[in-house]
Amino acid sequence: MNTRSSHSIKYPHLPRPHGRTLDLGARHIVWVWLTLVLVLVASACGPATPSSPPMALPISYIAADDFAPPDPRWARFDTEASAVYALAGELYLEDRGQGTSVYTPLIGEKHVDIDVTVDVRHVQGSVNNWIGVLCRQQDEQNYYLLAISADGYYLILEAVDGETTPLVGPEYSEEIRSGKAENHLRALCKGTSLSLWVNGELLTVTSDRTLQEAGNVALFADAVERGEIVVVAFDNFVLAEP
Numbered sequence: 001m002n003t004r005s006s007h008s009i010k011y012p013h014l015p016r017p018h019g020r021t022l023d024l025g026a027r028h029i030v031w032v033w034l035t036l037v038l039v040l041v042a043s044a045c046g047p048a049t050p051s052s053p054p055m056a057l058p059i060s061y062i063a064a065d066d067f068a069p070p071d072p073r074w075a076r077f078d079t080e081a082s083a084v085y086a087l088a089g090e091l092y093l094e095d096r097g098q099g100t101s102v103y104t105p106l107i108g109e110k111h112v113d114i115d116v117t118v119d120v121r122h123v124q125g126s127v128n129n130w131i132g133v134l135c136r137q138q139d140e141q142n143y144y145l146l147a148i149s150a151d152g153y154y155l156i157l158e159a160v161d162g163e164t165t166p167l168v169g170p171e172y173s174e175e176i177r178s179g180k181a182e183n184h185l186r187a188l189c190k191g192t193s194l195s196l197w198v199n200g201e202l203l204t205v206t207s208d209r210t211l212q213e214a215g216n217v218a219l220f221a222d223a224v225e226r227g228e229i230v231v232v233a234f235d236n237f238v239l240a241e242p
Contacts (some may be wrong), residue, residue: 025142063109063181067235073107073220074219090233092123093221097229099221103134109239110214112136113190118219118237121182125230130155130222135189136215144211145220146187146196152176154203156194160210167194168204175201190242 040204057064065071069090076084082102083094093102120131132155141162146192148154154176155169175198177183186197192212195205223230 004034013137021118026215032188057065057238060115061238062111062241063106063237063239065091065237071106073106073109075104087233090121091219091237092231093219093235094231095125095129095221095223095229097223097227099226101130101220103218103220104220105134105137105216107216108238109217110210111239111241112214113242114188114217115190115240115242116185116187116217116238117240118185119182119235120148120178120185120197121233121235123231123233126223126225126228127151127179127226128224129230129232130220131232132185132220133187134216134218134220135187135194136213137218138211138213138215142211143218144189144208146194147220148176148183148185148196148203150178150180152178154196154198156196156204156206157206158210165215167206167208170197171204173198173203175199175203188242194235207210 031097031211063071065087070086070091074084074091076086078085081098081100083096084102084104085092087151095102114135118133122129122131127150129149130147131149132145134143134145137143143159145155145157145159148189152171152172152174154171156167158165158167177199184199188195192207192209193205194201195209202211219234221230221232
C-alpha cells in the first residue's frame, strides 16, 4: 500500500453493488499536527460543556457535545484540501476535492469499547461520499471506520498498517435517508464486535479481532471521487461506554 506521506492513507478500490464503482483509491486522510497541538493546549484549560444538552444522556456517557459551542478538544482547521469548523450549533467537515478525506478526533478520549451516537447531515456536494465514525484509531494507518453515505450505502472498514479491508459492504439500505436528510447514526465497538445503526435500525454487525487496543474516537467525511467536494454537518454527539 503506497502512502503519499506519513500523514496519509491510500484506500483500495471498492466496488459498489449495481455496477457503481466506489473509488476510495484516490482518497487519503489529512492530519494537521499544529492544530492538534493548539487543541491540546486549549484542552488543558478544560473542555467546554454544552449549556443545554439536546438529548437525554445515558448513565454511561463519557462525553457529549451539541457543538454550541463545540468542545475545544475537537481538532479544527482550514486548509486548501479540507476544513473542520463550527457553524450554527453544528460541526462541519469539508472535503474540498483535493484527493483527501478529513477527520477530527476528540483529543484526550482513547477507548477500547465505545458507543457513539451522532446526527449527521449532508450539506453540499457529492452524495457519493462517506460520513461516519472512527474507533480504536492508533494512528493514520490503524483504525476502524463505520460509515454511511448520502446515497444510501453503509460500510465497516478496517485499516491495519495502511492496508484497508472492507469488513462489511459497501451495501445499500433503504433505512438510510438519502440526499440532505438528517440521519441518526450509532457506531458500537465492543470487544470483537462492530455494529452500525441508522435511525434506530441495526444495519449490520460483524466481528474482528485485529484492533483490540484503546484508540482515538473521531468524526469522518470523504467525497469518494477526486475533484468532487462534500460538506457534512454533525450534531448531538454522545460518547458512552457500551
